Amino acid sequence: DAKTTQPPSMDCAEGRAANLPCNHSTISGNEYVYWYRQIHSQGPQYIIHGLKNNETNEMASLIITEDRKSSTLILPHATLRDTAVYYCIVRLMGSGGSNYKLTFGKGTLLTVNP
Amino acid sequence: DTGVSQDPRHKITKRGQNVTFRCDPISEHNRLYWYRQTLGQGPEFLTYFQNEAQLEKSRLLSDRFSAERPKGSFSTLEIQRTEQGDSAMYLCASSLAGNQQYFGPGTRLTVT
Numbered sequence: 355d356a357k358t359t360q361p362p363s364m365d366c367a368e369g370r371a372a373n374l375p376c377n378h379s380t381i382s383g384n385e386y387v388y389w390y391r392q393i394h395s396q397g398p399q400y401i402i403h404g405l406k407n408n409e410t411n412e413m414a415s416l417i418i419t420e421d422r423k424s425s426t427l428i429l430p431h432a433t434l435r436d437t438a439v440y441y442c443i444v445r446l447m448g449s450g451g452s453n454y455k456l457t458f459g460k461g462t463l464l465t466v467n468p
Numbered sequence: 469d470t471g472v473s474q475d476p477r478h479k480i481t482k483r484g485q486n487v488t489f490r491c492d493p494i495s496e497h498n499r500l501y502w503y504r505q506t507l508g509q510g511p512e513f514l515t516y517f518q519n520e521a522q523l524e525k526s527r528l529l530s531d532r533f534s535a536e537r538p539k540g541s542f543s544t545l546e547i548q549r550t551e552q553g554d555s556a557m558y559l560c561a562s563s564l565a566g567n568q569q570y571f572g573p574g575t576r577l578t579v580t
Binding site: 388395396397398399400403439441446447454455456457458459460461 | 472499501503508509510511512513516523524559561566568569570571572573574576
């Protein structure tokens with residue numbers, strides 16, 4: 355799986371948009387970008403994933419650059435409960451092959467301030 | 469959907485003792501994964517099952533570790549002769565085939 359690079363920490367004011375960047379310059383054509391987050395002392399929580407088109411769900415939006423070498427996770431209106439470590443992960447999609455595991459880095463600690 | 473559950477949530481044991489953790493995946497999920505997370509690090513893959521078959525084991529999984537998933541439902545992870553270095557959060561996740569993985573709350577192990 356391609357490696358990812360994220361800033362170790364970011365701050366955001368409550369109610370503002372949080373934009374979390376991720377670099378994945380070695381991503382291959384059949385690899386997806388996944389985002390998970392982990393609130394203190396809990397298991398990771400799936401947020402969103404995408405291949406090349408921008409994606410949006412009830413939690414967040416994912417913007418992937420045209421060359422797919424980087425992406426941004428956007429939390430449109432951050433709340434205090436969004437304080438967590440956010441992990442950007444690149445993995446193969448599909449039922450077979452080596453796509454069975456998630457390779458986590460250290461992620462970005464997002465702190466939402468009141 | 470009741471989510472992935474793990475038991476116990478916390479375990480304190482003395483060095484040299486054996487411990488066993490249980491994971492109940494989301495029903496109908498055929499894949500089950502175990503990860504380990506130490507302080508300040510992201511989770512690291514340990515092993516995974518497709519139905520009852522254990523298909524992959526990480527090099528992190530020493531001979532003292534064993535995992536089972538009888539009948540392709542719940543899974544257990546046993547650590548024999550625990551060492552202080554085994555202190556970590558043990559996370560279980562499940563998925564339907566290669567789709568997104570859903571994690572449980574974890575079992576925090578402290579070896580004294």
